[in-house]
Amino acid sequence: MTKPPIALEDRQQSGARRFSPSAGRNKEVIAQQLKTILPPEAHVLEIASGTGEHGHAVCASRDDISWQYSDPDAESRASEDDWRLESPMQLRPSLPLDMTAPDWWGGLPDYDAVYSANMIHIAPLEACEGLALGAAHILREGGVVVLYGPFLDESRSAPSNLEFDKNLKARNPAWGVREQALVKHIFAKAGFNGHRLIEMPKNNHIYVFSRD
Incomplete structure (x- = not known):
């Protein structure tokens, strides 16, 4: 059986370490935003860490952060663990977390942020629902969930995001760029009533959720 793709781009690889073209473009601007969002001495759990470049960039910008990689894909975890070698005191060995698995948060410590x-x-949408539910279990008081990516905004949606949504649904009907209001509703059901959107390049956003 052919494995489903874990990325929608061609990635370079050196040994176990992978390099994402999109992460290469956005990791620094994301790191700059996270520098101001994350509290001092933050313990962060990253979900679906991919190549591992985002965590590496954030830790390079803030030496007080502890960053926990995770990914359901074994090859991605190997890449993350290779990037970890450059900051072994901050980056933690990757965990095989799957947001669609029941009680995926079982046995994990508490965190200040989930990214x-x-x-x-x-x-599938169940992954977003599982992310929200699990975050509610493992975030400390004052903790935040930080999502990055494209979102739809009904009639105000960027044309490029609408086209991307069609492309994703053609690949897999369970995929798709999510409406801001739907994501907000999913996190509100899990107790995250505070939310704010930060505009990012290329019609992307950072969506921050809190229990406020």
Whole structure:
């Protein structure tokens, strides 16, 4: 059986380490935003860490952060663990977390933030729901969920995001760029009533959720 793709782009590889063209373009601007969003001495759980470049960039910008990689894909975890070798005191060995698995948060410690980039549109909606539910279990008081990626905004949606949504649904009907209001509703059901959107390049956003 052919494995489903874990990315929608061609990636370079050196040993176990992978390089994402999109992460190469966005990791620094994301890191700059996370520098201001994350509290001091933050313990962060990243969901669907992919190549591992985002966590590496964030830790390079803030030496007080502890970053936990995770991914359901073994080859992605190997890449993340290779990037970890450059910051072994901050980056933690990757965990095989799957947001569609029941009680995926079982046995995990508490965190100050849960971060996920470009995951919820290349996964069934159950992955977003599982992310919200699990975050509610493992976030400390004052903790935040930070999502990065494209979102739809009804009639105000960017044409490029609408086209991307069609492309994703053609690949897999369970995928798709999610409406801002739907994501907001999913996290509100899990107790995250605070939310804010930060505009990012290329019609992407950072969506921050809190219990406020």
